[in-house]
Amino acid sequence: MDTSIFAPIPLSYPGKDVTTIDKPTILMDSLASTGPIPRQLVLGRVDEQALVIHLENKGLVVVVGCGHQTLTALITHIETHFEAPLYALIGDVHFPLETGRLHIAGIDIQRRLASGSGLLSPIGKQDVLNDIALMSQKFDIVALGAHDTSDQALVLVEEHFTGEFIPVRAGKPIHFDDFVTRTKEAR
Template sequence: MLHKKHVIRASLLLFLIVLSLTSYRIVSFLQGSAAIEQEWKAYKPDPIVNFGSTKHLSILPLVNWHTDNGALKGEAGVSYLIKTDNNTILFDVGFNKNQESPSPLEHNMKQLAVTLDSIDTIFMSHAHLDHSGGQQWVNKNTFSIGLEQTDLAGKDIYAATHTTYPNNKVNVIPEATVIGPGIASLGAISRQLFLGRIEEQALVINVENKGLVFIVGCGHQTVPKILTRAQQIFNEDIYGIVGDLHYPIPEGRLSLLGINLQKYLASGEGPHNPISFETMDNELNMLQELGLRFIALGGHDTSDEAIEYFNTKFGDGYRHVKVGDWIEIAK
């Protein structure tokens, strides 16, 4: 009988602890969301005028959920190789969830004959584990291509928030900033997730005779805020979007203890109000009304069902994002 009472008390104590932590997280989420909305309304970005253009734009997915063939490794992470007239950019560095050596990024680069020597710029969209090479690097405010940090001497590195890298200067650019001919950061856009606050930047490339192409890492900013910020900063029309927009509908790719992390903790309005099909559909209609000519949606944080829905709606203007499959915007 005494043992039973101890079990009941311990269970009750555990319940109260979980309830208190959950309540604290909900309050923090609501307060953070309110603060970010106030910041968003008050912020007036400086416009960017005449930042040049590129005749050529090619994008090679190096890490994402789907692959072009069985020799390549897919995972719930992101990395793109981006080529313009003057620059070759590595956009994010994947997840390496299983802590492999070589990492999926390193493996795929070798398979696709991509060398670090060919890359002059590294652009980090945001400090989440699936874009930075793993949580151990995020905890240290850095990133890594593999299990150990590679020498990146001579490369320009850009991040939206405080980031360091051994023997390299990291250019922290929270504001919209030109980083090359026809290439700019949209600047950091804040979002309060249930997991915590995050600042994410998108890469913007002005393609001659077409318009602006946005490369998006996760889409935590949300489509409405990406479009609003773009219209505040740039005069050029938006031609297309390549990347991931965080539509884990009905489910995402990552789960822990039976909880779908991408759906309930990293999108929507928290566990009590996850992202819905209606929200996705409204944002898709927003893109169509804008006259978007091209979209390539990645699957690291977006379900196959959502990808197929975009494919159906955009038709010839849609491309699947697959590791190893070049996306040619302008040859």
């Protein structure tokens, strides 16, 4: 099987060519990469990309990994570089509320070193509620996993997101035909 590998930074993979993407790039019909969206964290700079899939008559489905780049940066970047409206967000948005899932030497690494505004200003409940309000304005569907998002934050999204919320589960498909698209006025 011929597989293409695209990365936001130079990488190598045994037996394969890796294409470095340094800006928003169309990969094939209806599929693009955002290119790297950088963020400086306590532990260093992170360059994450997201996939953007254009669903005809619906809009853009954004598939994000860890979500370190922040929801605001992700949305701003996509709206700057892509013309179709946002429709759905799938993946993780890095909301390690109250306690993250990764602790080393008594330090909540996810919360203190990889979210919020730094070591002494980790992400808080109001930050998550603000992002949920932004999600409600921009997306019809949000499907989130729990890689870097705490269970407490997922409960907040389920309670406050005004569109369709889907908890992501490994192996469980998401069918967009099951959902009705809201009009821009309803967002």
